[in-house]
Amino acid sequence: MPVKKVTVQQNRYADSVTLMGILDAVKKSGKVMLAEVQMGTPQNVEVMRKLGFDIPATVNANDLVIALEAQTNELLDEAYKDVIDRLDRKHTDGEETFNSIDEVDPADGWNLCQISLPGEYAAEEAKKAINKGLDVFIFSDNVSIDEELQLKRLGDEKDVLVMGPDCGVGMLDGVALATMSLVREGPVGIVGASGSGAQEVACIVEKAGSGISALIGTGGRDLYPQIGGLSMIKGIKRLCEDDQTKVIVLVSKLADRAVMDKVLTFADGVKKPVVAIFLGADESLFASHKVHGTFSLEGAALKALELCGISCKDFEISDEKIKGIVDSYMKKFSPQQKYLRGVYCGGTFAEESLIYLKEHNPDSQLYFNMATKYARKLDSHLKSQCHTLVDLGSEEFTIDAPHPVFDPELRLKRFRQEAQDPETAVILLDFITAPGVHEDPISPFAKACAEAIKARGGALAVIASICGSVNDPQDIVKCGKELVDAGVILTGSNHQSTLLASAFMKALDNRK
Numbered sequence: 001m002p003v004k005k006v007t008v009q010q011n012r013y014a015d016s017v018t019l020m021g022i023l024d025a026v027k028k029s030g031k032v033m034l035a036e037v038q039m040g041t042p043q044n045v046e047v048m049r050k051l052g053f054d055i056p057a058t059v060n061a062n063d064l065v066i067a068l069e070a071q072t073n074e075l076l077d078e079a080y081k082d083v084i085d086r087l088d089r090k091h092t093d094g095e096e097t098f099n100s101i102d103e104v105d106p107a108d109g110w111n112l113c114q115i116s117l118p119g120e121y122a123a124e125e126a127k128k129a130i131n132k133g134l135d136v137f138i139f140s141d142n143v144s145i146d147e148e149l150q151l152k153r154l155g156d157e158k159d160v161l162v163m164g165p166d167c168g169v170g171m172l173d174g175v176a177l178a179t180m181s182l183v184r185e186g187p188v189g190i191v192g193a194s195g196s197g198a199q200e201v202a203c204i205v206e207k208a209g210s211g212i213s214a215l216i217g218t219g220g221r222d223l224y225p226q227i228g229g230l231s232m233i234k235g236i237k238r239l240c241e242d243d244q245t246k247v248i249v250l251v252s253k254l255a256d257r258a259v260m261d262k263v264l265t266f267a268d269g270v271k272k273p274v275v276a277i278f279l280g281a282d283e284s285l286f287a288s289h290k291v292h293g294t295f296s297l298e299g300a301a302l303k304a305l306e307l308c309g310i311s312c313k314d315f316e317i318s319d320e321k322i323k324g325i326v327d328s329y330m331k332k333f334s335p336q337q338k339y340l341r342g343v344y345c346g347g348t349f350a351e352e353s354l355i356y357l358k359e360h361n362p363d364s365q366l367y368f369n370m371a372t373k374y375a376r377k378l379d380s381h382l383k384s385q386c387h388t389l390v391d392l393g394s395e396e397f398t399i400d401a402p403h404p405v406f407d408p409e410l411r412l413k414r415f416r417q418e419a420q421d422p423e424t425a426v427i428l429l430d431f432i433t434a435p436g437v438h439e440d441p442i443s444p445f446a447k448a449c450a451e452a453i454k455a456r457g458g459a460l461a462v463i464a465s466i467c468g469s470v471n472d473p474q475d476i477v478k479c480g481k482e483l484v485d486a487g488v489i490l491t492g493s494n495h496q497s498t499l500l501a502s503a504f505m506k507a508l509d510n511r512k
Contacts, residue, residue, distance in 0.1 A: 002033055002069055002070065002071055003069070003070060003071075003072065003073055003076055004034075004052070004053060004054075004067070004068065004069045004076075005066075005067075005068050005069075005076050005080060006048075006053050006054060006055060006056075006065065006066070006067045006068075007065075007066045007080065008040070008055075008056060008059055008063050008064070008065055008066075009063065009064040009065075009066070010062075010063050011062050011063065012062075012063070012064040012087075013039065013062065013064070013117060013118055014039070014064060014087065014116075015116030015117075015139055015140075016403075016406065017116070017139070017178055017179060017436040018116065019037050019038060019039070020406055020436065020437070020438070021086075021435075021436070022037050022083060022086045022087065023035055023036070023037045024439045025082070025086060026068075026079055026082055026083055026086075028439075029079065029082060031070055031075045031076075031078050031079040031082070032068050032069060032070045032075070032076075032079045033069045033070060033071065034051055034052075034053075034067075034068070034069035035067070035068050035069070035079070036048050036051065036053070036065070036066075036067040036068075037064070037065070037066050037067075037083055038064075038065055038067075039061060039062075039063070039064060039065070040055075040059035040060055040061055040062070040063040040064070040065045041061045042061075043398075043399060043400060043401070043402075044065070045059055045065070046400070047401070047402075048065065048067050051067070052069075053067040053069075055067070062118070064087075066080065066083050066084075068080060068083070101113060101125055101128045101129050101132065102128065104129075104132065104134070106132055106133050106134060110134065111134060111135060112134060112135045112136070112137065112172060112175075113125075113126075113129035113134045113135070113136050113137070114136075114137045114139065114177055114178070115129070115136060115137065115138045115139060115140055115164075116139040116140060117140050118140065118142070119140050119141055119142025119143045119165070120142070122138055122140035122142075122143050122165060123143050123144075123147040123148075123150075123151060123165075126138055126151050126162070127150075127151060127154065130151065130154050130155050130158050130160055130162065131154070131158065133158060133160060134160060135160045135161040135162075135163070135172070136151075136155070136160070136161070136162055136163065136164070137163040137164060137167055137170050137177050137178070137217070138151075138162070138163065138164030138165040138166070138167055138219070139164065139166075139167060139168070139177075139178050140164070140165055140166070141165060141166040142165075143164075143165035143166070145221060145224065145226050145227070146226075147165075148165055148219070148221060148227060149226060149227055149230075152222075152227060152230040152231055152234075153230070155230075155231075155234065156230060156234065161216060161231070161234055161235065161238060162230075162231055162234070163177075163216060163217045163218060163219065163231065164217065164218075164219040165219050165221075166219050166220055166221075167195065167217040167218070167219045168195030168196070168217065169181075169192070169195045169196075169198060169199045169215060169217055169434075170215055170216060170217040171183065171202075171212065171214055171215040172214055172216070173214075176434070176435065177217075178436055179195075179405070179432075179434045179435075179436035179437055180199065180215065180434055180436070181199055181202065181203055181433060181434045181467070181468050181469040181471075181472050182434070182435065182469050182471035182472055183202045183203060183205070183206050183211060183212050183215075183469045183471070184206050184210075184211035184212075184469070184470075184471065185211045185212065185213065185244070186205065186206075186210040186211025186212055186213065187210065187211075187213060187244065187245065187246035187247060187308045188202075188205050188210065188211070188212045188213065188245070188246070188247050188249060188301075188304045188305070188308065189212065189213045189214050189215075189216075189239035189242060189244075189245035189247070189248050189249070190202055190212060190214070190215045190216065190248075190249045190250075190251060191215075191216045191218065191231075191232050191235035191236060191239065191248065191249070191250050191251070192215065192216070192217055192218065192250075192251035192252065193217075193218045193219065193220055193222045193223055193232060193251065193252035193253070193255070194220065194251055194252055194253050194279070194348045195217060195220075195348075196346040196347070196348040196349060196432065196467065197251045197252070197253070197277070197279065197297055197348040197352075198215055198217065198251040199215070199432070199434075199467055200297045200298075200301075200346075200348070200349070200467045200493065200494060201249055201251055201277070201297050201300050201301045201304075202215055202301075202469075203467050203468055203469055204297065204298055204301035204302070204315075204492070204493050205301045205304065205305060206469055206470070207315065207492060207493075208301065208302065208305055208310070208312035208315045209305075209310060209312060210305055210308065210310050213239070213242055213244040213245040213246075214238075214239060214242065214245065216231075216235035216238065216239070218231035218232050218235060219231065220253075222252075223252055223255030223256055223259045223260060223263070224255070224256060224259070225256045225258065225259060227259075228259055228262065229259045229260075229262055229263040232250065232252075232263050233262075233263060233266050236248060236250070236263075236266060236267055236270060236274070239272070240270050240271065240272055245272065246272065246273075246307075246308050247272065247273045247274075247275065247304045247307045247308050248267070248270070248272055248273070248274045248275070249274075249275045249276070249277070249300050249301070249304050250263065250267065250274065250275070250276040250277070250278075250291075251276075251277050251297070251300065252277075252278050252279070253278070253279045253280065253348065253351065254278055254279055254280035254281055255278065257285075260278055260281070260285060261285075261289075264276065264285070264286070264289040264291050265289065267289070267290075267291050268289050268290045268291060273292065273307045274290075274291045274292065275291070275292045275294060275300050275303045275304045275307065276291045276292070276293055276294065276300070277293075277294045277295070277296065277297060277299065277300035279297075279348070279351060279352055279355060280351070280355050281293070281295070292307070296352065296356070296495040297348075297352060297493065297494065297495060298316075298492075298493040298494075298495035298496065299495070302315065302316070315492055316496075317491060317492065317496040317499060317500070322499060322500055322503050323503070325461075325489060325500060326500070326503045326504055326507050329425075329426075329459075329461045329504070330507050330508075330511070332457075332458055332459040333425045333459055333508075334422075334459060336422050336423060337422070337423060337424065337425035337459065337508075338386075338423050338425065338508055339384070339386055339387050339388070339423050339424055339425060339426075339508065340387045340388075340425065340426045340427075340428065340501055340504055340505050340508070341384055341387075341388050341389075341390075341418040341421070341424050341426070341427050341428070342388070342389035342390065342427070342428035342429075342501070343390060343392065343411060343414050343415050343418060343427060343428070343429055344389065344390065344391045344392060344393070344428075344429075344430050345391075345392055345393055345403075345404035345405050345408075345411055345430060345431070345432060345441075346391075346393065346405075346430050346432055346467065346494075347391045347393050347394065349430045349467070349494040350368070350389050350390075350391040350430075351372075351374075352494055352495065352498065353389060353428065353494065353497070353498040353501065354366070354368060354372060354374040354375055354389060355374055356495070356498045356499075356502060357374075357375075357387075357389075357498065357501065357502055357505065358374040358375065360502045361387075361502055361505045361506060361509070363509070364386075364387055364505050364506075364509055365385075365386040365387060366386070366387045366388075366389070367384065367385045367386060367387065367388040367389075368388070368389050368390070368391075369381040369389075369390045369391060369394060369396065369397075370391065370394055370396075375389070378390075381394075381396045381397065384418060384421070387505055389428070390414065392404045392410060392411045392414060393405070397410060404441075405432050405437040405438060405441065406437060406438055407438060408438055408441050408444055408445065412444055412445065412448055415427065415429070415445065415448055415449075415452075416448060416452065419448075419452035419455075419456070419460060420452075420455075424460070425459075425460070425461065425504070425508055426460075426461040426462075426463065426501060426504045426508075427460070427461070427462045427463070428463050428464075428497055428498075428501050429445065429462065429463070429464040429465075429488075430464070430465055430467065430494055430497070431445070431464060431465070431466045431467065431468070431479075432466075432467045432468065433466060433467070433468030433469070433472040433473075433474040433476055433479075434468065434469075434472055435472065435473055439473065439474065440474065441474065442466070442474065442476075442479035442482065442483065443479065443482055445464075445483070446479070446482035446483050446485070446486040446488070447486070449462050449483065449486040449487060449488050450485075450486035450487060453486065453487040458487070461489060461504065462486075462487065462488045462489065463488070463489045463491065463497045463500050463501060464483055464488050464489070464490055464491070464497065465490070465491045465492065465493050465494050465496065465497045466479065466480060466490075467494070
């Protein structure tokens with residue numbers, strides 16, 4: 001009979017990326033039937049209780065909970081020891097460990113400190129690292145904007161990078177940080193205030209045949225008026241000094257106009273070519289600047305490669321191909337099939353699609369699960385209306401479940417819901433791979449897509465793109481083949497998926 005074990009380590013913090021890696025390793029060991037290694041937040045506790053684990057009522061968000069189920073006590077004890085060893089980093093060979101930043105001596109070659117602590121402690125530790133002359137990458141959120149400003153001013157004073165707070169991706173000296181894909185090295189340097197957006201640019205650069213020199217994340221608030229683009233400007237300076245970087249790409253969602261102008265004005269004065277994508281901006285933002293303004297993440301990546309002298313015309317999707325795909329599916333759809341549904345895990349990808357669809361399908365009734373100027377807000381985030389996009393990584397979904405990049409189950413459920421809706425004609429999906437996200441985010445969807453398309457007699461168009469590197473552990477080549485074999489239309493980028501979706505929307509609306 002299976003046995004369960006729950007252990008609570010009080011006031012022990014580990015970030016979500018670390019815990020996901022430990023959990024994946026323990027599950028792969030084959031010793032456990034069920035495993036959860038999570039911080040004791042109310043949402044995580046609820047998930048563990050639903051799995052049948054007896055979690056003490058005294059557990060709080062600062063406690064680490066290890067919940068395991070195995071066939072025997074012996075296997076349970078082995079799995080538990082494995083978890084503890086990984087938490088204590090005993091499974092790593094040749095690594096130096098420190099009990100505090102105070103013990104680190106930059107003279108020994110250390111130059112970067114990655115911080116994954118509760119927000120209330122992160123700023124103080126970041127300050128110590130900056131004062132030692134270390135670049136800092138702050139994965140932690142819940143750091144106040146006043147503290148962020150203080151840290152970035154101190155970073156300027158000490159001439160170090162301050163990436164974050166709430167910085168999700170980065171790559172320096174070939175080392176991927178947090179949830180960054182393992183993109184090949186090359187001549188394109190990226191500074192990004194949008195994590196998934198910057199990663200998409202990096203991955204498109206690789207898919208088109210090149211690579212990146214660095215990806216410097218800034219955190220999502222860097223272009224707020226209170227911060228003034230301090231980290232983005234610092235990142236530009238760092239890449240200007242880097243011999244490997246030939247072209248610099250700036251990536252952000254639409255931000256404060258004065259701050260964007262300030263950053264672009266600084267970029268105008270550097271000797272290297274600079275490309276910029278500020279999602280939602282129009283040509284007027286770039287009119288008085290030398291920077292090469294672009295209007296999609298793919299456009300930014302391809303412009304950077306063009307400036308490097310790398311041809312990538314074959315990467316783009318042609319109007320002829322789009323028309324052929326749409327025409328072939330429109331013949332299959334029943335009169336009841338009227339709408340497009342987008343089921344996203346990346347908020348930046350959802351926004352990129354919303355912006356394009358709003359601009360190119362202005363008369364279509366487009367809905368989203370959050371308030372935005374690009375679409376109407378759904379009456380309920382749980383049910384689509386007309387053409388609908390939903391971001392499953394937004395707060396109303398993740399309050400009761402893990403983010404879909406770490407656990408695809410909630411998004412799978414929503415996909416099946418949309419696929420079974422008789423009014424659905426087209427479903428739009430994005431996928432993100434990297435060492436720090438779910439070990440297999442695509443295969444379950446490939447199976448679900450095959451089942452859904454078969455159930456509809458082929459009269460269901462599923463469009464997907466993968467934001468990932470060939471070096472990621474998920475094997476995007478294999479996963480891409482699984483999707484295609486399942487009947488999915490696989491594109492090279494979220495922008496290409498959106499172009500196709502827009503054409504489908506026009507065809508569906510014109511038919512009505």
